[in-house]
Amino acid sequence: MENRKLLTARVCRLDASIREEDILLAYGFDLLPDDSRTRCDGIAVLLKDRFLLYLDSKQILSLPLEQVKEFIFRQGIGCVFTEYKDKDDTEHLLCRADMQYLNTFAAVIKEMNRHLEGKGIHYEYEEELDRVCPKCGRPYRPGSSICDFCVDKKSYLKRLWEVAHPYRWLIYASVAMYFVIALFNLIPPYLNRVLVDDYIQADTMPELHMFVAVLLSMLGVQILSRILGMSRSILLILAGNKVVVALREMVFNKIQMLSIARIAKRTAGELITRVSRDTSELTGFITRDLGNIIEQGVTLIAVSIVLFAYDWRLALMIILPTPIVMYANRLFWSFMHKMFHKQWILESKSSTVLHDIFSGIRVVKAFGMEHRETKRFNAIIEDQRDTSIRNEKFFGVVNPILSFFMGVGEFFLLYYVGNKILGGEMTIGEMSQFSAYVSIIYGPLRWMSSIPRRLVRLMTSIVKIFDVIDEEPDIADKEEAIEHKIEGTITFDNVSFGYNNTTNVLKNISVEIHPGEMIGIVGKSGVGKSTLINLVMRMYDVNEGALKIDGIDIRDISQDSLRSQIGVVLQETFLFSGTIYDNIAYAKPDATRDEVITAAKIAGAHSFIMKLPNAYNTKVGERGHTLSGGERQRVAIARALLHNPRILILDEATASLDTETEKQIQDALQQLIADRTTLAIAHRLSTLRNATRILVLDKGELAEIGTHEELMRRKGIYFDLVMAQRQMSKMSPKNTEEGSQKEASANA
Amino acid sequence: MDEKKNEIKKALNEIVAIVYITKDNAVFEKKSDFLTLTLTAPNEEGTIETKTYDRIYLHRAFPFDNPFSYISVLDKDNKEIGMISDLSVLKEEDAEAIRSELNRKYYTPVVKSIISMKDKFGFSYWKVMTDEGELSFTLHDTFHSLMKVDGGTRIFITDIDGNRYEIPDIEALDRKSFKKIELFL
Numbered sequence: 001m002e003n004r005k006l007l008t009a010r011v012c013r014l015d016a017s018i019r020e021e022d023i024l025l026a027y028g029f030d031l032l033p034d035d036s037r038t039r040c041d042g043i044a045v046l047l048k049d050r051f052l053l054y055l056d057s058k059q060i061l062s063l064p065l066e067q068v069k070e071f072i073f074r075q076g077i078g079c080v081f082t083e084y085k086d087k088d089d090t091e092h093l094l095c096r097a098d099m100q101y102l103n104t105f106a107a108v109i110k111e112m113n114r115h116l117e118g119k120g121i122h123y124e125y126e127e128e129l130d131r132v133c134p135k136c137g138r139p140y141r142p143g144s145s146i147c148d149f150c151v152d153k154k155s156y157l158k159r160l161w162e163v164a165h166p167y168r169w170l171i172y173a174s175v176a177m178y179f180v181i182a183l184f185n186l187i188p189p190y191l192n193r194v195l196v197d198d199y200i201q202a203d204t205m206p207e208l209h210m211f212v213a214v215l216l217s218m219l220g221v222q223i224l225s226r227i228l229g230m231s232r233s234i235l236l237i238l239a240g241n242k243v244v245v246a247l248r249e250m251v252f253n254k255i256q257m258l259s260i261a262r263i264a265k266r267t268a269g270e271l272i273t274r275v276s277r278d279t280s281e282l283t284g285f286i287t288r289d290l291g292n293i294i295e296q297g298v299t300l301i302a303v304s305i306v307l308f309a310y311d312w313r314l315a316l317m318i319i320l321p322t323p324i325v326m327y328a329n330r331l332f333w334s335f336m337h338k339m340f341h342k343q344w345i346l347e348s349k350s351s352t353v354l355h356d357i358f359s360g361i362r363v364v365k366a367f368g369m370e371h372r373e374t375k376r377f378n379a380i381i382e383d384q385r386d387t388s389i390r391n392e393k394f395f396g397v398v399n400p401i402l403s404f405f406m407g408v409g410e411f412f413l414l415y416y417v418g419n420k421i422l423g424g425e426m427t428i429g430e431m432s433q434f435s436a437y438v439s440i441i442y443g444p445l446r447w448m449s450s451i452p453r454r455l456v457r458l459m460t461s462i463v464k465i466f467d468v469i470d471e472e473p474d475i476a477d478k479e480e481a482i483e484h485k486i487e488g489t490i491t492f493d494n495v496s497f498g499y500n501n502t503t504n505v506l507k508n509i510s511v512e513i514h515p516g517e518m519i520g521i522v523g524k525s526g527v528g529k530s531t532l533i534n535l536v537m538r539m540y541d542v543n544e545g546a547l548k549i550d551g552i553d554i555r556d557i558s559q560d561s562l563r564s565q566i567g568v569v570l571q572e573t574f575l576f577s578g579t580i581y582d583n584i585a586y587a588k589p590d591a592t593r594d595e596v597i598t599a600a601k602i603a604g605a606h607s608f609i610m611k612l613p614n615a616y617n618t619k620v621g622e623r624g625h626t627l628s629g630g631e632r633q634r635v636a637i638a639r640a641l642l643h644n645p646r647i648l649i650l651d652e653a654t655a656s657l658d659t660e661t662e663k664q665i666q667d668a669l670q671q672l673i674a675d676r677t678t679l680a681i682a683h684r685l686s687t688l689r690n691a692t693r694i695l696v697l698d699k700g701e702l703a704e705i706g707t708h709e710e711l712m713r714r715k716g717i718y719f720d721l722v723m724a725q726r727q728m729s730k731m732s733p734k735n736t737e738e739g740s741q742k743e744a745s746a747n748a
Numbered sequence: 749m750d751e752k753k754n755e756i757k758k759a760l761n762e763i764v765a766i767v768y769i770t771k772d773n774a775v776f777e778k779k780s781d782f783l784t785l786t787l788t789a790p791n792e793e794g795t796i797e798t799k800t801y802d803r804i805y806l807h808r809a810f811p812f813d814n815p816f817s818y819i820s821v822l823d824k825d826n827k828e829i830g831m832i833s834d835l836s837v838l839k840e841e842d843a844e845a846i847r848s849e850l851n852r853k854y855y856t857p858v859v860k861s862i863i864s865m866k867d868k869f870g871f872s873y874w875k876v877m878t879d880e881g882e883l884s885f886t887l888h889d890t891f892h893s894l895m896k897v898d899g900g901t902r903i904f905i906t907d908i909d910g911n912r913y914e915i916p917d918i919e920a921l922d923r924k925s926f927k928k929i930e931l932f933l
Binding site: 077096100342 | 848
């Protein structure tokens with residue numbers, strides 16, 4: 001994507017009447033505004049008083065800005081549009097581009113509208129967009145600061161070495177062992193020759209004690225080599241695991257530090273893969289492959305030297321065909337890889353289907369679809385069986401043939417050596433030594449053809465690991481961030497926020513919340529209620545405006561200090577695996593048992609906990625005792641209360657409770673919230689009857705604010721919501737407690 | 749009691765009734781760059797009413813396997829005005845206008861052949877020949893970026909930016925191209 005300066009220069013060349021300093025904004029587009037699929041080379045330009053469009057170097061539009069009421073960003077499927085609304089509210093299309101331009105369009109249109117409103121243009125967005133690789137100019141892929149094309153592999157290996165540095169002596173020692181072992185491998189064939197030539201085939205009667213000595217040294221070499229092998233493995237496993245644990249810690253700590261925004265970009269599964277699989281790929285390489293490469297490499301070189309020293313023609317005969325052998329081997333395996341990849345995909349497909357069926361077994365049974373699912377599964381495993389048979393057949397036939405051809409060179413060798421023996425130039429012992437060396441040399445050669453693939457896999461893992469480690473936390477504490485004891489004033493000062501730069505979820509929110517207030521937040525789903533509280537917890541930073549706590553910008557308070565004083569109960573409660581006690585005491589591990597029980601009592605959890613056979617020691621979470629939604633919620637409330645926060649946030653916290661329990665908790669909470677600021681989101685408006693004030697959000701804007709009575713008198717959105725809920729309860733069969741319970745469950 | 753029943757019935761109607769837009773009840777007109785719609789249809793109270801929508805938006809209900817049937821027509825607040833069950837129920841020129849509007853919103857180049865494909869670090873880099881010339885794109889998690897329709901012969905590809913590409917018939921691809929994509933099917 002060309003940036004503004006380049007485009008500006010181009011426009012100035014095209015049109016001499018425009019001076020560089022007149023151009024406020026310029027951006028490219030690549031699709032014609034009609035329905036054709038043809039690509040084009042277009043430039044859109046914003047001047048102080050006009051908007052211009054150039055298409056293939058010709059100006060096609062000059063639009064005076066006084067005709068424009070608003071520029072509009074619109075997203076199609078696979079393309080984006082710039083539109084504008086004229087003073088009569090008629091909309092017009094300006095230009096279109098493919099999705100590569102999504103962020104540019106979104107950001108530029110925002111700035112163009114700022115210009116229309118008479119505000120200055122912020123060019124900060126360009127920094128975000130200009131995140132391209134300095135080497136090749138390709139943009140980084142989102143969420144990453146690595147260019148996949150220019151990634152410097154050496155620098156990663158160097159950094160890996162830095163991680164491994166503390167354990168370098170372990171690694172040096174094991175590498176040295178590999179050298180020794182490789183050299184040791186050369187000895188047995190030599191001893192074998194001595195045995196054959198000097199004793200078995202000897203013309204004179206050999207001395208028995210020398211014979212025994214040779215045998216014993218063979219035994220000694222074997223034993224020594226095994227012992228060395230064992231200690232080498234132990235050393236390597238030690239080194240490998242230490243490096244990997246160090247890496248794993250780095251990755252894990254980094255992920256914990258990243259903001260929710262960054263983490264949300266990746267799935268939990270992907271993060272788990274980063275922490276565990278990518279790092280164990282590394283362990284595997286260090287403990288297995290690295291050693292092999294060294295050992296085989298040393299063996300290869302050593303054997304080659306011995307062979308050349310002995311008979312260079314013979315050595316050439318052995319070495320020359322090796323590239324062919326390696327190539328054939330590689331070809332074969334890349335083909336097999338393709339075939340087995342297909343099989344692997346089918347296998348993973350069948351396990352997906354199994355997972356689907358078993359986790360949805362209630363649905364399958366309820367709709368009587370067992371037969372259809374059986375058929376579906378059978379079709380897949382039959383497919384899998386056929387592919388598997390085909391692959392194994394192929395492998396079974398081709399592999400022996402290939403091995404035969406790979407071994408064909410040895411026949412020529414035998415012919416050459418045989419001739420020499422017959423001619424008396426070589427002994428049988430020497431022959432056996434040679435064939436031993438040949439098999440030693442062919443081993444690594446065959447194996448080495450797979451090294452490139454292993455290296456690619458390793459690099460993939462390393463790059464992925466460092467990709468996470470290098471990520472800069474986007475919500476970071478300032479250096480001068482302060483510890484602040486929260487009083488409880490929360491000020492939204494013209495706050496705007498969007499999860500991406502295409503749409504603002506919250507627009508120009510301004511409100512001051514006083515210490516000790518209980519604020520209800522209501523509105524339709526998707527208007528930004530949860531977003532609002534996410535900002536208070538500083539899960540995200542505001543895009544515009546400022547969010548202040550006790551008059552201090554939230555970005556100036558250290559995150560630790562902030563979050564340790566905020567308690568949250570979310571709609572979706574999560575209990576960690578552990579006991580109920582552990583879960584309540586999660587945010588305050590040093591709490592006394594009395595405190596935990598008191599918190600549980602306030603949250604209305606004590607009574608149900610005491611009905612469980614193991615009471616507070618009951619295991620919950622995965623594989624533990626299953627609590628109902630309402631019970632989990634109460635545990636979560638207890639957890640938040642024990643934390644004794646200055647600001648309490650309830651996001652639909654009591655939605656899954658029945659009305660009676662909810663009322664109980666409400667009353668208990670009432671005691672507690674007396675001196676702390678509470679923000680509560682609720683769909684069921686009865687939950688908010690204790691609220692001091694109610695914020696009504698509509699389409700991301702603060703539509704109404706006031707007490708229940710004030711808002712009812714206003715007859716606005718809140719009034720409508722209340723009326724709609726009353727009507728609902730009227731339509732229930734009986735207008736009793738039962739009725740509102742139904743309503744409650746319908747709402748939940 | 750009857751009143752209550754009526755109320756419920758009315759509420760139900762509001763939720764489930766589909767307003768079909770056909771040549772008999774709708775007039776489309778081009779205004780500036782977009783379409784307006786004048787529709788004669790029952791309103792929420794159930795009485796017949798003629799109403800003009802200044803700008804309409806189209807959204808496909810089955811973008812992959814039925815792109816020119818079941819097209820939802822929305823007003824500026826994203827509320828469904830009605831559905832076009834198939835382009836054939838409209839006047840010829842209206843159908844043409846709708847088709848053009850859809851093609852503009854759903855931008856999907858058609859892949860003719862695959863020039864090269866490189867798989868690296870969990871990303872794949874493609875260079876393809878499409879009906880509008882050579883294009884290159886990048887996929888993350890290739891296997892999941894391909895969507896198979898029509899029993900697996902039609903493929904839709906979504907790249908990392910969100911662009912879409914279509915291969916109308918995978919079996920009609922030349923052998924070399926097919927081999928490059930085969931592994932991900």
